[in-house]
Amino acid sequence: MGRILSFIVLYLICNTSIIANDSASWIFSSESGIIFPKAEILNEYTARIPFKLVDRLIVVEAELHSKKGSFIIDTGSEILMLNEIHFPQKDHFFTKRKQTSGVIAVMDDTFEQNVKEFILQNFNLKNQISDIVDLSHIEKAKKMHLLGIIGYSILKDYEVFIDMHLNQITLTKVDTLGVKLDQNVYAEKITDSVNFDLRTHTIVVEGYIGDQPVKFGLDTAAEFNQINKRLRKKALKYFYPKKRLVLLGASNNKIEVMAGKLYRVKLSETVYFGPMNTILTNLNKMNEAFGTDLDGVLGYEFFQQKRTIINYQKEKLYFVDYPIRRN
Structure with missing residues (x-):
């Protein structure tokens, strides 16, 4: 679960109030891929994805199962989370897993199934797990069509350049030692x-x-x-x-x-x-x-x-x- 997110979204701009959901979280499994239509694919290892700021959240546009909408980039979230409103539990198959505890509330009766293949544009990611969670409170407060949240399990296999100057995220594939497979990624000097x-x-x-x-x-x-x-x-x-x-x-x-x-x-x-x-x-x-x-x-x-x-x-x-x- 995106435990740090469930805590942080309580503290939005000034008097905005977000109510953390107490119901169970769910796990979604699919062999279809997520597509970033606005991404610039530099090569087989590297892509640049533009983002917009919704208040102070980093948001990218993506498409999943022919549904187009927004995903929040959240390094504090453990895995990919999909919004239950747009991916109803009844449409998918679930299996029971252990209890998940969060910052605000304990999530009981959670379910999981491995995603056999998760396709991030032209990047194939094997054996991913994805939660289905009610994110309607965030969607309503931020007034956006929120499909889900992209977290650590997706980001960890890449070097992730978060550039607030150009409003873009650069993802470049790394090996198990963290060495970039594309050595000519950045025009900028570290x-x-x-x-x-x-x-x-x-x-x-x-x-x-x-x-x-x-x-x-x-x-x-x-x-x-x-x-x-x-x-x-x-x-x-x-x-x-x-x-x-x-x-x-x-x-x-x-x-x-x-x-x-x-x-x-x-x-x-x-x-x-x-x-x-x-x-x-x-x-x-x-x-x-x-x-x-x-x-x-x-x-x-x-x-x-x-x-x-x-x-x-x-x-x-x-x-x-x-x-x-x-x-």
């Missing part, structure tokens, strides 16, 4: 890099707020950064609150958070950030679900400042500078 730890499907980077060491999860579907209210004061002093927000969570539970700006974040001596929109909240449930001990989550605000390349096999982030604007 200027810096940092290592990360992959915890199941979660990208965990070590960094600092001021001089305080912290651990961040990296999630493309996090519309605002988050930091744990239980951080030490020497880190929290760099969070400048602006206003309180009351958001609606699962089972109509109200969650009060403080929104503001976070300063002095860096991942190394050369990789640092300007002020970022951030929410101060309790991350205990998320850490429990992931089996991690994150101090915060970096999302849209991170990618807006850094043109970022993710290599899951090497567990490394690479950065490309924004072009210098000349007047």
Whole structure:
């Protein structure tokens, strides 16, 4: 399940309220492929896919089973998820699997079946698993035709270049060691890099707020950064609150958070950030679900400042500078 997404979508712009679904999730199996009609296929290993920003979510247009619509790119989601509204459970075959726990609620009676072949344009992916989940709350809040969410299980076999400057994602196939099969992918020069730890499907980077060491999860579907209210004061002093927000969570539970700006974040001596929109909240449930001990989550605000390349096999982030604007 896209556990980090189910948590992050609670914190959309200002007073937008998203209700996490408490019903069971389902697994979808198909031999048909997903097609990105707007993708630029460079060769058998590399494709560039344009995206649009829906509020602060990275969204690509795709077609699956002759249905055209939007997919959210979510590095915090474990596998491919399809929207139950557009892919009804009754149309497919399901088998029982173990209980799946999420950040907001525990999903019981989940079902699974392996996808024999998942075709991402001209890339064939074997033995994929796909959830069918009710994503109607996101679709309604974002006012888009949402077919599903593309997560780690699809992205992990590629080097993924998320470019907020050109509004495109470049996927290039890598081997088991993370070496690109296409060595002439980028016209841009890589200027810096940092290592990360992959915890199941979660990208965990070590960094600092001021001089305080912290651990961040990296999630493309996090519309605002988050930091744990239980951080030490020497880190929290760099969070400048602006206003309180009351958001609606699962089972109509109200969650009060403080929104503001976070300063002095860096991942190394050369990789640092300007002020970022951030929410101060309790991350205990998320850490429990992931089996991690994150101090915060970096999302849209991170990618807006850094043109970022993710290599899951090497567990490394690479950065490309924004072009210098000349007047």
